[in-house]
Amino acid sequence: MTKRNSIPPMKEEFAAYRRELHQNPGLMYEEHFSKEMVEKKLSEWGIPFRAGLGKTGIVAIIEGQKNTSGKTIGIRADMDALPIEEASNQPWASKTKGLMHACGHDGHTATLLGVAKYLKETRNFNGRAILIFQPAEEGGRGAFAMMKDGLFEGDLKCDAVYAYHNWPYQPIGTAGIRSGAIMASVDNFDIAITGRSGHAAYPHNCIDPVMIGASLVTQLQSIVARNVPPQECAVLSVTNFNAGTGAYNIIPDTAKITGTVRTLSPATRDLVEARMKTICEEVGKTHNAKIDFHYDREIDPTINDARHTDIIADAAARVLGNENVYRDIEPSMGGEDFGGMLAKVPGAYIRIGQGVPGKDSPHNRGLHNSGFDFNDDILPIAIDVFVEVIESQLPLE
Structure with missing residues (x-):
């Protein structure tokens, strides 16, 4: 051989x-x-x-x-x-x-x-x-x-x-x-959601970063399914979602989401990043929360x-x-x-x-x-x- x-x-x-x-x-x-x-x-x-x-x-x-x-x-x-x-x-x-x-x-x-x-x-x-x-x-x-x-x-x-x-x-x-x-390509992202904490019995007085984060995760998954052409390859995986103090009755101030994006073409890479940025901005406006989106292009x-x-x-x-x-x-x-x-x-x-x-x-x-x-x-x-x-x-x- x-x-x-x-x-x-x-x-x-x-x-x-x-x-x-x-x-x-x-x-x-x-x-x-x-x-x-x-x-x-x-x-x-x-x-x-x-x-x-x-x-x-x-x-x-x-x-x-x-x-x-x-x-x-x-x-x-x-x-x-x-x-x-x-x-x-x-x-x-x-x-x-x-x-x-x-x-x-x-x-x-x-x-x-x-x-x-x-x-x-x-x-x-x-x-x-x-x-x-x-x-x-x-x-x-x-x-x-x-x-x-x-x-x-x-x-x-x-x-x-x-x-x-x-x-x-x-x-x-x-x-x-x-x-x-x-x-x-290998890209990583960090999303920090800042809401307003309070008692879980009074959610109307809070801006709930957990609910906002859950919505955000769901909408991010729509990018590959609905924005990337079917003949192209892309993966967007949320790998961490952290929030809360461990208490049952406290809505926290913040939540953090991290994950990775993989694509095979520069055009798809640009598209996914741009859509993620837009979704974060719009979800933040909808819920009156501050959302910071950071995207690192690690490897081509x-x-x-x-x-x-x-x-x-x-x-x-x-x-x-x-x-x-x-x-x-x-x-x-x-x-x-x-x-x-x-x-x-x-x-x-x-x-x-x-x-x-x-x-x-x-x-x-x-x-x-x-x-x-x-x-x-x-x-x-x-x-x-x-x-x-x-x-x-x-x-x-």
């Missing part, structure tokens, strides 16, 4: 690194064990690197046998873990209480280390490869922190950049991709460039077989800060299947599940796909 015969024997070495990373997780910007391992291995293999981009981020630079093409290809892997207590029962389970690699970023890091070692040993390309070990994908905007510190500038400029995610919802031996939006959609989608899909097909590469998969309404990199440099994001027969396997558990574990059998596949991406675009001949 690989193109290069020399890659499968690498599996055990990089599976061992992956399991060590899994045992020693770090939250966003605290990926100290991962950072130290990456730096140690790059140093052992004689690969120059730059540390400290985005605090704990690392960029390795590998030159091919020739560098007359003038082109540079970037590959990115994320390194951070999640605040979840592990329940996978694997021998290499997390040693840190309350933290685990529940999204497979340990595997992504091990994959990129494998790409680094292979490229350094063979150098079978004409140009440069930039390998990006990124911190803080899980809500920390690590991609933006690295770019703020100079990623994609000066000698770190790239002509294209690629990344992948392990995908437990897809069988091992397959890959999935689509041109255009493959992951959604991950939008695959059409040309680079074909490049990585074709590379995956040469590794896995064309019949095993799904080229028009459904987009995910989850978010990914790699979209920020793709907004600056053209490229693509692909999913590589890791699911196996048997529903109880940790490789089939959903991402962010306490029983999840990365499938080490996809390490040779992912390494080979990215090597193929580089060597096919930067041929020596």
